[in-house]
Amino acid sequence: MQIATPSIQTCPAPFKQRSFKTEAALSTPAILLVEAPQVSQEFHLNILRLLGCRIDLASTGRQALALSKHHYDLILLDLNLPDLCSFKVSKAIKKHHHPTPVPIIALMTDEHQLQEQTDIDGFILKPVPAEKFISILTHWVK
Numbered sequence: 001m002q003i004a005t006p007s008i009q010t011c012p013a014p015f016k017q018r019s020f021k022t023e024a025a026l027s028t029p030a031i032l033l034v035e036a037p038q039v040s041q042e043f044h045l046n047i048l049r050l051l052g053c054r055i056d057l058a059s060t061g062r063q064a065l066a067l068s069k070h071h072y073d074l075i076l077l078d079l080n081l082p083d084l085c086s087f088k089v090s091k092a093i094k095k096h097h098h099p100t101p102v103p104i105i106a107l108m109t110d111e112h113q114l115q116e117q118t119d120i121d122g123f124i125l126k127p128v129p130a131e132k133f134i135s136i137l138t139h140w141v142k
Contacts, residue, residue, distance in 0.1 A: 029141040030054045030071060034064040034089070035078040035107060040126050044076065044107070047133055061089040068093045072102050073141045077120070079108040087118050094119040103140050 031053045035041040041057075048055050056072075058064040061084025064077070075093065079086045090104045106114060106123040114123055124136055 028052055028054055029073040029137075030056075031137075031141075032056050032058065032064065032067055032070075032072045032075045034058045034061070034076065034081070034086075036060075036080065036082055040107070043127075043130075044133070047130055048137075051134065051137065053137075060084070061086065064089055065092055068096070068102075074137070075102055075104045076124075077104050077106055079106050079113045087120075090119040105136070105140060 031048055033041070033044055033048065033055055035044065035057075036059050041059075045055065045057065056067050056070070058067050059082075061081045064075075064081075065084075068075070075090075077086055077090055081089065086106070090106075093104065094101060103121040104119060106118075106120045107126055108114065108123055109126050111123070111125060114120065122136070122140070124133065128136075
């Protein structure tokens with residue numbers, strides 16, 4: 001599937017006016033993006049919008065916990081939340097989520113942030129190239 005991108009004002013120049021090819025079409029997946037406002041949040045939001053995802057945005061762990069009562073196909077969780085420990089947030093979401101567990105992918109700047117005993121299903125090191133981000137999304141959202 002080829003997705004034509006409109007001009008994106010908030011992304012770095014290399015990502016403007018590009019088309020991305022994905023191996024599998026994302027049929028309106030519901031994504032919860034939990035990330036404090038920053039450049040990478042805008043980047044992730046723009047890619048998710050271009051893919052046609054339904055996106056809910058939480059900037060704090062408390063907002064994520066409140067929104068996690070809804071059904072999501074995937075949760076992208078920044079490990080540097082301003083208010084709560086991200087690992088506790090992921091554990092609470094997994095504990096109280098729907099009968100089908102939702103995959104939680106950590107967004108992090110250092111691979112050493114990931115602890116062994118977590119409820120995280122995968123991770124993305126930031127910054128991530130757009131093509132790799134799309135590839136990871138299509139892997140988890142089927």
